[in-house]
Amino acid sequence: MTISQKCAWAQLWIFGALVIAWLMLFIYNGTIFYWQDNTFKMTFYWLCAAAFAALVIMNVSAGILKSHRKEVTDERDRAIFRKASLWATGVSYTVVAALLLALAITYMNGNSETIPVYFPLFIVIIGGVTLLLTQAITALLLYGRKVNYGES
Amino acid sequence: MARARINNRIRRLRFDSGEMTQEELARRVGCTRQTIIALEQGKYVPSIELAFKIARAFGMKLEEVFQYED
Numbered sequence: 001m002t003i004s005q006k007c008a009w010a011q012l013w014i015f016g017a018l019v020i021a022w023l024m025l026f027i028y029n030g031t032i033f034y035w036q037d038n039t040f041k042m043t044f045y046w047l048c049a050a051a052f053a054a055l056v057i058m059n060v061s062a063g064i065l066k067s068h069r070k071e072v073t074d075e076r077d078r079a080i081f082r083k084a085s086l087w088a089t090g091v092s093y094t095v096v097a098a099l100l101l102a103l104a105i106t107y108m109n110g111n112s113e114t115i116p117v118y119f120p121l122f123i124v125i126i127g128g129v130t131l132l133l134t135q136a137i138t139a140l141l142l143y144g145r146k147v148n149y150g151e152s
Numbered sequence: 153m154a155r156a157r158i159n160n161r162i163r164r165l166r167f168d169s170g171e172m173t174q175e176e177l178a179r180r181v182g183c184t185r186q187t188i189i190a191l192e193q194g195k196y197v198p199s200i201e202l203a204f205k206i207a208r209a210f211g212m213k214l215e216e217v218f219q220y221e222d
Contacts, residue, residue: 002186074183075199076190147190148197 004077005143007062011055011136015129018051048125055132079149080142081135088135096127157221163192165210165217181205 001009025043066073100123107115166172174188183202190196191206198206207217 002184005186074187075202076183076187076196144195146195146197149199149202150197 002073002077003062003065004073004081005140007058008136008139008143010058011132012140014051014054014058015133015136018047021047075149076147079147080139083142083147083151084135084138087138088131091134092127092131095130096123099123099126158197159194159219159221160191160206160217161219162188162206162217165212169210177206177209180209 022044025047100120103115103119103123107113162177166174166177174185174192178185178188181202182205187196187198187202191198203214203218207214210217
């Protein structure tokens with residue numbers, strides 16, 4: 001397994017752990033949103049921050065390793081990640097556009113022109129998470145499939 | 153449109169070159185062992201540069217290592 005492949009798996013594990021932690025929080029307390037009490041709201045945000053920190057540490061460590069040992073990554077890894085990034089960008093843009101449209105339609109139907117600032121913020125976060133997750137999943141799928149350097 | 157296939161004889165040539173390991177070939181051409189495995193399994197079509205490096209590692213011409221099929 002190359003370092004890029006390990007990073008993609010680690011990314012999935014981090015997101016998996018975050019989703020499980022959120023689910024446990026939701027099961028214990030119900031939905032966690034900005035109007036709820038501070039303890040649970042902060043637990044929700046601390047989990048996000050912990051996952052983000054784990055992602056940053058992982059990527060920085062991988063970057064250092066790649067720059068010091070050239071044989072840990074090569075053109076195939078880069079070709080796979082270029083292809084995975086193209087897919088991930090398309091998917092995340094679609095998700096963000098669909099959620100923004102759904103939000104706009106919901107508020108227009110409710111005869112309200114004021115959208116709480118949290119909702120667009122959540123949509124941006126969902127877009128970022130979708131981008132990283134789609135990239136990791138697509139990359140792992142491509143590692144098992146035929147890849148053509150010229151097509152990426 | 154049908155995809156063109158590029159086959160290679162890397163596995164055969166490794167054994168003919170004193171049973172060269174995948175690790176050794178990867179080190180010589182500057183890629184990972186996983187890429188050599190993918191090449192041998194026909195799961196990766198390399199760049200021209202890597203193809204030339206592999207052919208050179210065996211002391212052969214490009215078309216003696218890689219074959220293009222329509």
